[in-house]
Amino acid sequence: MAGIVGYGAYIPRNRIKSEEIARQWGRDPESIRRGLLLEEKSVPGQDEDTITIAVAASRDAVARAGIDPRRIGAVYVGSESHPYAVKPSGTALIEALGIGNEVHVADYEFACKAGTEAMFVALGLVESRRVEFALAVGADTSQGAPGDALEYSASAGGAAYVFGRDDLLVEVVETYSFTSDTPDFWRREGEFYPRHAGRFTGEPAYFKHVTAATRGLLAKAGLAPKDFRHAVFHMPNGKFPLEAGRTLGFTREQIATGWIVNTMGNTYSGSSPTGLAAILDVAEPGDLILLTSFGSGAGSDSFALRATKRLVERRGLGRSVRAMLDGPRRYLSYGEYAKFREKIIRNG
């Protein structure tokens, strides 16, 4: 059996409140808060991008794993906002971690599920023994068009997972993926902001794939929702994951720990991976954890995971998600936010 031997997460320190964005566009902040269940979101600094977030999260993951980075045989970074269109984020990551040249590197994309995609592939390589350890990262600094609904949720952050066969912190019990061609949300080459099909992103996209993947996983593993201590779903806003959980038969209590979107926002490829990290920060040995991601286009990856005793022993070696969410942070005005996110047109 293979699984997670190290994990880490990183959330930038800047924030912007939903009401600040609503005020800018003449919307009622209360209805945004109630409608989307979003209070605030993280904003990347002017010097932060998917690569820097990947490095920060991966450093904690390697520290918790306690391994020589040179033993990592594959590095995969999943994102919707890779800094280069051509040149993988993974190559900068391997240099920052000191992994050396004997490594397979690839970048992944699939809207918001590029992170769990990387995790799926990393797991498979380790299970097949083609590599000893594999690192998978889901990180993003995605954009929402000014004045669009996505502007309230598109945020920045990510998580990293080192997969191995021994000394597991988390066992992977089962996986299941569900994919179809569904044009709910996309971005054409060269466009700065993504577009979406409004309400079509709900039932035929998010809900269909999240529920199908989760039900497929439960059937395949012979498990029921009540068997799980924690569940985390992709969090495009505060409402969708709660509704999906309810539909599938999970309680609010099971979803609570991983449900960090109300103050983090939607970190796209980092969303459910970071939610998982928040769960791992407090999970008890033997806890079963469900993770189901969603990427527009569309697809969902579902994982059944089990926490081990070793998780409790090793997790103190990195930063916790709650400490980053609740710790020192700076609230930006809309103007500062627009400057940071380069939404302002300048000369030259």
Add this chain to the structure above:
Amino acid sequence: MREVAIVGTGMTRFGELWQASLRDLFAEAALEALGSAGADHLDAVYIGNMSAGCFVGQEHIGPVLVGQIGLAGVPATRVESACASGGVALRSAFLEVASGASDLVLAAGVEKMTDGADVTAVLATASDQEYEAYHGVTFPALYAMIARAHMETYGTTEEDLAAVAVKNHRHGKLNPKAQFRREITIKDVLESAWVAEPLRLLHCSPVSDGAAAVLLCSMDQARKYTDTPVKILGSGMATSSMMLADRRDPAFLDAVQASAERAYKMADRGPGDIQVAEVHDCFAISEICCLEALGLVERGHGGKATRRGETALGGRIPVNTSGGLKSKGHPVGATGIAQAIEIYEQLSGRAGERQVAGAKVGLAQNMGGSGASSVVHIFGRA
């Protein structure tokens, strides 16, 4: 080595000189120097210039500039050591004459900064490109960090820094070649815009065009050219770590101290013998640190000494009677030569309203980057 004297000088005004190109500036200063000595030939030319390549796209300026004054064929060497380029050109010319290799050598300096180059970026090339400029550190920022270290260690205040600028403007008002010929107050300085804390706009020397030249000759032939030669008694140069992070004490300019010790030794003089000095005040803090490193004031006391008027005209040791870089201007490569010209005028009794009465021994100190290179010359009335 034989004795060397300055026998002629020439200098343009310093300022934003739109009508003059790099070549025009050099020609004006060089021809004035040759004319003042009645010299019609040269054995060699040394030209201090930091970055004609970056500022005006011209390298290989040795032949360009001697050709401009009808002397194509004469050996011409461009000397570069950032803001110390002029002083090092002077040193090179001095050594060429002192060694006996040449009899009559022109030491010049020129910089044309206002033709549209990104001045901040060009000046930053004097700092470490990979480990200082890479991170967005600017030249003023380096001196600001030196200032902050000095303030932490010795209690130097922003008013002490302002006092340097105020004094130099008072002197510069009396210098017909100075870029700024108006006085400023402490209040003016402390209300000027931030550049890099704690340095404000009026703590910083300006961007300037200009050229200066001195004609050097062996002492035994000097009287052919002038009745008032001024001897170069000593020359010393030193380098220090380029990166501010590499220096044990960021508040102390060790290259300045080492270059001064070497010059004092050659001249067989000490700090107590110096009666007038031109010191590198690219930023107000640098004058304070240089005073200390030259041994002209006690370590840590540069600010206090300035506030007390010790370094003003009429004080114990008048410093930067020309107005310094702050008020006179700082066309980078020309500064070291302009400093020598001020000391020449002081020691030959030509300094007019800026005259330090009876001055017989003077010092000029010129520094590059954040103190990574320094050159000191000591002059004496012949």
Add this chain to the structure above:
Amino acid sequence: MPSPRYWREIPSRYRLEASKCTGCGKVMYPARPVCPACRSRDAERVELTRRGRVVTSTVIHVPPTEFDTEAPYAVAVVETPEGARLMVQVVDCEPTEVRPGLGVSLEFRRIRREGHGGILCYGHKAVPLREGQT
């Protein structure tokens, strides 16, 4: 920033690779072939601890063009536990917080970009340590 020039410095920028003199133990950042303290040419490669203290600092208000949206920003000379010193920006704080003695951690950040189409350049910046952090 030409690619070869950037690429050569990757180990020292991305991993804070330094050299430790086998003669006198002095740690130099970046690595150098000759120890400035004892002139020995024998050294081993080490990586700096990603923590330090501010030695001196300033806040830059007039930035170079590539950094103009970031001004004002603090820069500082930071000393690591090994005794090496390096110059870095100090971020994720009010610039006025940056004073000599401040404890910082060193984090991987993007330092600059070469315009719209050039390469991205990374390195480390200092972030003040908060209460409870070591």
